[in-house]
Amino acid sequence: MSRRVDGVSVCIVRLMRVDGREIPVTGSLLQPLTRRTSDIIRVVLAAIGVGVVVAGSLITRPEWLALERSVSKIVDFLSQDQSTMVYLVYGMLILALPFAILIELVVRRQWKLLAGYAAAGLLAALALSITGAGISTPKWHLPVPDRFDTFLAQFLDDPRWIAMLAAMLTVSSPWLPVRPRRWMWFLLLMFAPIHLLVSSVVPARAMLGLVVGWLVGAVIVWLVGTPALEVPLEAAVRVLARRGYTVRAFRVDRPAGRGPLLLATEVDGPESELVVEMYGKNQRSFGAVKQLWRWITFRSSETAPLHGSMHRAVEHRALLGIAIGDLGMADCRQVAVAGLDRGWMLYAHTVPHGTPIQKLSAQVLPGVWRSLLRLHENQISLGDLQPGNVRVHQGDTLFGGFAAAEFGASESQRQTDIAQLLVTTTSLYGKHEAVSAAIEVLGESTVVTAARRLTKSAMPTGIRKSVPDWTKVMATAREEIREQTGHDRIQSAQLTRFTRNQIIQLVLLFALVYVAYPFFSQVPTFFSQLRTLNWWWALLGLVITALTYLAAAVALGACADWVVKMRYLFLEQLANTFVATTTPAGVGGLALSVRFLQQAGMTTMRATAAVALQQSVQVITHVVLLIVFSVVAGTSTNLAHIVPDATVLYLAAGVGVGLIGAFMFVPKLRRWVNQSVRPQLTEVLGELADLARDPIRFSLIVGGCGAITLGKAFALWVSVEAFGGGTDFVAVTIVTMIGGTLASAAPTPGGVGAVEAALIGGLAAFGVPAEIAVPAVLLYRVLTCWIPVALGWPIMRWMGEKEMI
Structure with missing residues (x-):
């Protein structure tokens, strides 16, 4: 049906009859399919319920069984015949429940829901029928046996039947009237008290069926959407009539979704047109979650008091409109605020002028x-x-x-x-x-x-x-x-409870505790060996470690053309250790160095190139030193214990070739290489070419990178000597470079666990006894990792406060 309005043909969805008058409604009242907050919360709660039931069945089921037996003895006041009768009546009700839901939907003519109703039941039953041997079909014996309650127990205790009921009731609940829906859920949930009442234990599988069915139904409702609940326009018409406005027509300006349903309303009264905003159940849940999120994440001075309901929120808006209107600065006048049927709220005001x-x-x-x-x-x-x-x-x-x-x-x-x-x-x-x-x-x-x-x-x-x-x-x-x-700088105010840097530092701190746990488990053994420690060797190892950080600062400074003072470079390297230890493969350390150079005034491209240059020279220097020391070691040195098997090397080479092929033939990866990696690689190669023509800078970078590798090897050798020695410096250097390289590929942050295992195994391969190798490696990690990490945490916080990172 259509009509002409100001020379334009518009579609009329329907004619609404209210108190003997026909009111045209233009536009669609259907709410768009959105992931409603209440649906998402239902899925989350159902998933948590499944986890709780599964965990309870695996961990605390014996305690629950004992508790249920005790409770059943307390409530055991029925005779055997009475218990049988209660079980019989409840079993019949459970058997009839799905048919009652079906009849209710048919009576209310919810034809479109029947497919979802059937799908929910089938999926829930199927989810609990999948076993290791395939799909297990229900074994319900339809012929009535001698005891009718035994026949009903097949359904009452079968998790598939309970799951079917829970799923079908969850899917159909939004369409069912409130009173029948509540009684049906009450009836379904009563199976646990009924078992206790008749002095039996609640089957764990039945509880699992309940939560699995709820989860299946919740997921279906979330994917398909809750029903486009009928908008109570008749009630809105009557509310406006009591305010002296007779509604002539409605026009939908914006369907209900994240925001309210917005209706342009032609009226007879003091105004010719009103704006009617109608808030449904989704706005209630979404608004509550949004308020709660702001209350959790923002400081108390930044958040308004929480509204207990949608009615209070809309009422607050209207009252503020009245207060601002009294000052003559409101663009509209408030007309009505009212609660309507089915949880809707109405807010009407004049057209903004x-x-x-x-x-x-x-x-x-x-x-x-x-x-x-x-x-x-x-x-x-x-x-x-x-x-x-x-x-x-x-x-x-x-x-x-x-x-x-x-x-x-x-x-x-x-x-x-x-x-x-x-x-x-x-x-x-x-x-x-x-x-x-x-x-x-x-x-x-x-x-x-x-x-x-x-x-x-x-x-x-x-x-x-x-x-x-x-x-x-x-x-x-x-x-x-x-x-x-004329202000030099305007510092941003902190509105949230935690800044981004504070959150990152908190995550890194938790990661540090996680990765340090294996080390803590070895601390008692380490302390038991300290009585044989030569503290002068340990002090020398600490000095050597400090010199490696100085060498790293020199190398980075030379790569960055000394845009930062030396003392700040040294401090950044200590902070870098903390971040690198708490992130896999040390990527956090690289990111921190890039950020540090950016804050010093370098562009992102230039800062990334400087860090990449340092890492490239570090790798080249490391490989060259490894070759040199391997040659110096001679053929008498057995490296087989710390070099992977040939099969592993072939497998690694195959994976590498596969990755190269993927980057060559996959268009997206090829574009990424051309657009992101290639410019960086060109920049690094250009820096290497310039570096070759600058002997002083070349010497500083190569010397710094070489000092890092040799310094770590020297620190491990000193740690071995601190506990009595057992091998020469060349062997320890090979162990440090090969073992450290292999362990750096480990996915654990900082290589914790992998580094220790590789170094202990490498020293053992060169004949170092375990009673010396184990404490020596732990001392080496304390000197080169954990002491710098302990210093790096406060240094990183200080640099953050100074906005240096």
């Missing part, structure tokens, strides 16, 4: 800032100053939205308002006009303080969506404020 500021010139900016200042003087913050929420009518600035507005706003919330309006006005009128108007009205100190909140955390979703390239606009506004006020 005034011209959006994006359609006006920069001359309105001083008035906009004065209006915001007046709101702040009345302790009101808006919290969402996107362009569509700021209008001008007859020279007066009007505000809309009010969803994030607060009465009795804190100073931090008022500063956030200023930061948001700076972003909005900068995107519309340019940085100079926006910042100049703000400084003229608010003053330099206020604007500079608010500029600290030009961060992602302070920008709500509305501004991020409505302001093109909002991150660049924020940076532009901050830079303009710095130039106009």
